[in-house]
Amino acid sequence: MKLSQIHSAGDLKQCTEAELVEIAREIREVIIHRTSIQGGHVGPSLGATDIILALHYVFNCPDDKIIFDISHQSYAHKILTNRLEGFMEENKFCTVSGYSNPCESNCDLFHLGHASTALSLACGLVIGRDLNQTKENIIALIGDGALSGGEAFEALNHLATMQSNCIVIINDNDQSIAENHGGLYKHLKELRDTNRTCTNNIFKALGFDYRYIEEGNSVLSLIAEFKSVINYPRPIILHIRTTKGFGYKAAEMAPEDFHNPSSFDVKTGTVNKNHDNTYESIAAKELITQLEINKSACIITAATPGGFCLTPEIRQKLGAQYIDVGIAEEHAMTLLTGIARANAKPILPIYSTFLQRAYDQLINDVCINNSN
Template sequence: MANILDKISTVADIKKLDSEELNSLCAEIRNCILTKVSKVGGHLGPNLGIIELTVALHYVFNSPSDKFVWDVSHQAYAHKILTGRKEAFQFEDKYKTVTGFTSHRESEHDFFTVGHTSTSVSLASGLAKARDIKGTKENIVAIIGDGSLSGGEAFEGLDNVAEFKSNFITIVNDNEMSIAENHGGIYGNLALLRKTKGTAETNLFKALGFKYVYIEEGNNVNVLIEELQKIKDIQEPIVVHVHTQKGKGYSYAENYRERFHWTPPFDIETGNPLGQNSTETYKRVVINHITDKIHEDNRIVVINAAVPGALDLVQFRENHPEKYFDVGIAEEHAIAFSSGLASQGMKPIAFFPSTFIQRAYDQISQDLCINSNPAVIMVENAGISGADVTHLGMFDIPMMSNIPNLVYLAPANKEEVTAMIDWALEQTDFPVALRISASSIKELKSKLSLKYELNKFEKVTEGSKVAIIGVGNFFSLGEEVAEQLKKKGITPTLINPRFITGSDEELLTSLLENHDTVVTLEDGVVNGGFGEKIASFFGPTSMKVFNYGAQKEFTDAVPLDQLYKKYHLTPEQIVEDILK
């Protein structure tokens, strides 16, 4: 049979296919996704499992008039292939022409740029209400799955749209998994509904007020089309609960569902990662040290919001299940849960990627910091990066450093990581967060003191004229700048601030005696960050202050070396600025 995908120029072409051709189309899409992800990495399991459902949705509905909103959108690869972007999955030289998530800048079939979880129902509710006000009749379809129902916004959205008196279709893609294993009572009800083929009397969605349909054969495109045609144009909110196989069609992804949720490049024949970096990471340093500490202190527990693989917690989870709590995709709950534990003398350590910690701002401020409960927060994968626009980890410093009572620490090397963990666990006065860099481990030329006093910076080398303050992993950049300045006849003072949240006014004041320039370096956005606090301190004085870091902007998969040059973060650029 001829290549079916070649026949698909627009989504309207899907409707011309017969049953056999639809199945061939699904197979071709599956091969495209598997081949591309094996070469460049990406979300594999979620996308392999939803291909038939995606084809059926586009066969039955009329996108973009009918509107699809994909939760997280790491299940949207097949959707992209069918909506004019197939070449980005067929040809290796075009792999990077589309993002890994839906993007309203890429296609009229994408209504939002989305990469965080539990958002689809709420976003789609706005589309539905706008439709009702305008008096149009299109279908609004929110697709949600892979653990997103455990996020608070998903419940808020469902709770609200259950009262709508018009068309609203929620597709629950139930592949029996979150990113890792499911956690939370809602998944017990999903399992019961699967077991009873949707007939169980206990039904969360019916309890909320939804009409409910269960589809067992979620990877049968013909069954899906038949069932979806029955509910198209429905004039009340409905939940369509679809049982699918995560990783469908690739045995390794079917059998190792957590491992292949997101994967780096891998060998298709063996499933093994390609070019795996065996070097030690900051994440591994953190986990190894905490593992040692729990043998000394029974009060230490680890909390994670559904992403153990991304935070290198899988081995810890398996070896210490009694000390590990996965709360699902619920960052707000994780913080409040930690605060409650800390209030009772426990020593909770809560792990978050920097890009997700922002979801818990209110709980950090209200539930944790107002109460000054000494929980410990690990903010991982932090820093300027070449990540997708939805997964940038450079906005945490302005957020975390402006909440009262919170102490935010910036370790400059792995020795400081472990020493700061010890300090955070031993003190009982404040909640403490550690900023764990996404960069490789830094081997410094300087020897750092590992003794800490609240908000006291460390003057590592004494100089004059120029003082360089390098925050966290950018202390090594400060060392490079200092070396180049020495070659120009300037011996600068080099400072490791250690504390992002406070200013060492005594040390800063002393710089006024024999310095005329202060340089701050931070691996994050400058606006509202550490450097601006230093500039504010020196505002009434004659001190000249240069703040280096990222601009306040959203970048989308821009290579890191390009960003460093754009932000003047190479040693040569910084030295040139100082000499001017």
């Protein structure tokens, strides 16, 4: 069976192991084809392909519920749920969103695009399922930096108290948009490096059952793991190690460039960049000049340095004057007030759509405290 013959999760269940491996390869080819022309989140989706293929093979979507945090890594899910055409033909590209969209398929539960929401949504689905006394599996897939968001911590705290099925998959590719920052990600690395045997384990400390899966880009290994947690009676964390951009060497070697390129040359792996003489590049040059003059100034990012032309070289040069708080816009905004009160000069470049989550902090912490 080939990818073109897969229209639903039910079709996958007829595949042999060899066919599943080949379908994973075909999915990656399709993702690379579309994103090279149209742009999109190629690295995250390539890395998550085996997880998604294994989920659809083992579980029964849409009866079993799969929630994709941010959903920018869900291209394989779309391809496997009868939306392949939207990835194959240029005139069809616009018919398939780059994010989860219930208008496209009943396998997409929510309109998604913001980070760190999947675990809260899963909590809600668990409560609703149990109130209605149904038995479907609830699966939340989070990763690619989204675990650093405050809402994810709040949901983990709640979910750990439940005594009912919820499968939390941490897609650990050791990356956000750029490199990871923060104590949680140091902890994930410790768990990876020790093959889960380190003394500290935040997930177990909270009360979760926990498993670490090293071969996160092996669809066959994942199928065996997922089969073992069908109808699992309480919340469980599956910590899965993957490679961002897996299956396309250029994306594996440059995960930051291939997080969300506007387009790229498939053969050479050259990403099309338009950073010269843009508003962002001009502003970045001026900011860096001011930081060099004023050593009490610093620049803060909520995991989006590339969008403001803060290249790895610039970040390294800035040293302690560069602060990445992860996908934590609320923290970033209130952090400004603390830094300003200490007579330093914080600067926070942030996407307007990402700022919406931090309006309360902007009003109550920055403005009321006259932090200027």
